[in-house]
Amino acid sequence: MKQNLDPAVKSQPQIAPPGAERATVKINVDLLVIHAAELLTARTPDSLPARATQLDTLELIPDGALAVVDGRIVAVGTTAELSATYTTSRVEDASGRLVSPGFVDPHTHLLHGGTRHEDWEGKVLEAPSLGIGGGILSTITGTREASDGALLAGGRAVLDDLLVNGTTTVEVKSGYGLARAEEVRLVRLASELGHPVRIVSSYLGAHMVPDEFRTDRAGYVDEVIATLPEIAADVDSIDIACDPISFTASESRRIAEAARALGLALRFHADQTGDAGGTALAVEFGALSVDHLDEVSDAGLSALAASGSVGVVFPTANAHLLDMTSSLQPGGRPAKDLAAWAQRVRDSGAALALSTDYNPGTSPCSSMQIVLQLAARLYRWSYAQVWQMATINAAAALGLAAEIGSLGVGKRADFVLWDVPSHGAVVHRIGSNLVHQVYRDGELVAERGRVRTRVAAEVGAVS
Incomplete structure (x- = not known):
């Protein structure tokens, strides 16, 4: 089916009203993932594919975090940075786990x-x-x-x-x-x-x-x-x-x-x-x-x-x-x-x-x-x-690098939490499924080797 991926981020950060500069005003988001042992972003300049020596450098954020609004990533950084800026009723604590883009x-x-x-x-x-x-x-x-x-x-x-x-x-x-x-x-x-x-x-x-x-x-x-x-x-x-x-x-x-x-x-x-x-x-x-x-x-x-x-x-x-x-x-x-x-x-x-x-x-x-x-x-x-x-x-x-394939602001919130703390452990291990949870557009769609059938039925024929 032809993809129709809207590149716009629907929700914009809230701005504190005049006179509220001294107050701590946090921005509400749909989902906040915190305390990733490693947040593997796979970000590249202008979302161009990495080649030659660029392939040797992989962005990893220790104690990483990301914030999601309307199925898209609105912030990426350390847990300290994002916790100071964003609030939500839905927090995923990834302590001890690698977080990466979905394959x-x-x-x-x-x-x-x-x-x-x-x-x-x-x-x-x-x-x-x-x-x-x-x-x-x-x-x-x-x-x-x-x-x-x-x-x-x-x-x-x-x-x-x-x-x-x-x-x-x-x-x-x-x-x-x-x-x-x-x-x-x-x-x-x-x-x-x-x-x-x-x-x-x-x-x-x-x-x-x-x-x-x-x-x-x-x-x-x-x-x-x-x-x-x-x-x-x-x-x-x-x-x-x-x-x-x-x-x-x-x-x-x-x-x-x-x-x-x-x-x-x-x-x-x-x-x-x-x-x-x-x-x-x-x-x-x-x-x-x-x-x-x-x-x-x-x-x-x-x-x-x-x-x-x-x-x-x-x-x-x-x-x-x-x-x-x-x-x-x-x-x-x-x-x-x-x-x-x-x-x-x-x-x-x-x-x-x-x-x-x-x-x-x-x-x-x-x-x-x-x-x-x-x-x-x-x-x-x-x-x-x-x-x-x-x-x-x-x-x-697939011609979709502007939308998926990395964890960056504006990208689709497709990501994986792993039962290991390091990206290298995934490559070193062989014969085991190390995935803990899978998220598609910010929604949990698989966990511990099982597809969440309720979500699957709601998503239907996705675009």
Whole structure:
């Protein structure tokens, strides 16, 4: 569904009347969070994504606090500063806990039928594998056969897991229908999920060429383009997979030109299984994000670094695809030095974000905590780097950095209280959910691993 986030802060600070200067007049707010062991703001100048050496500096406020009015943050600082200025009947004492922005997950394939766990065991045992492309085609069959109710139930279950693990905004793609009516159905279902997690919707009709168009690739590109006007009002962006197993640069260009003519924002799957020129093409069209980059060329990476587009990468996909192993799958890719690749990408100066890439095949992960943990382990990225890539930079990948992704005045009050005192403890720990509470627009929406169903019902299909 298209986002309509009003940037205005509705309530302004109260001003003491003339002659009251000597009195202590406090400003009433809806919520005051105090005594955070660390308040991790992820603030950057002008809410631009952090890149290069900026990634090494993370703002942390000891004994931090924030004030909320009408779902937005009106003040950030120390507990002493805010307690002297603001009053409220609703105080959240975060003593001993880290407080951070809610995670932003900028790339998921949430709506699908079936599972691919049996295929993955075959990969582990080095049995013949369908490969990435073949696996997607098997999911298409399962998705087409699934009812609307089954797809919504499955999507909501994943959203629940994302939320209780600290994610407050998620991008949801179509892409497993790969027929005009099926893709329109998936776009519609994304708007019907109705969940406290803020949903950003993308149309990914250009995911793979379906079997029925295998000998008529141009015909399928025509179908994708013909679908654009039908779904334009219901999505936030158009995604195009420019990759050797998906669409060529020339095919992707046709779709991008048609989308741009309709004023639609663009994002790209690019250069995952080989260099198809997708990164450079995405930059040329001013894409919000360029996702995967596993086989990006030096020229493509340089173009990305010089652009405003955000590169989105997926450590959970690298881990699940066993990219770091020394053995080869039949017909698969060789082992990859992920740390060397990650250093090359990071040191390019490109703005980078992290995501789960949740999907049933190559990354069945719904925890951004695990994403941060694997980014540190596989990519050798620092705590400061991975936190910024999962918050302010991930928000920039969705074009929403002015609204979400950091704790600053005027921003949406999307934040998490953690059962640890330090941001580093979240990255160091593995396999546990450390979230205590999750707030969306200043409202408590999840606590101790459970979605607060009453709030979920009231929020409904959020915008």
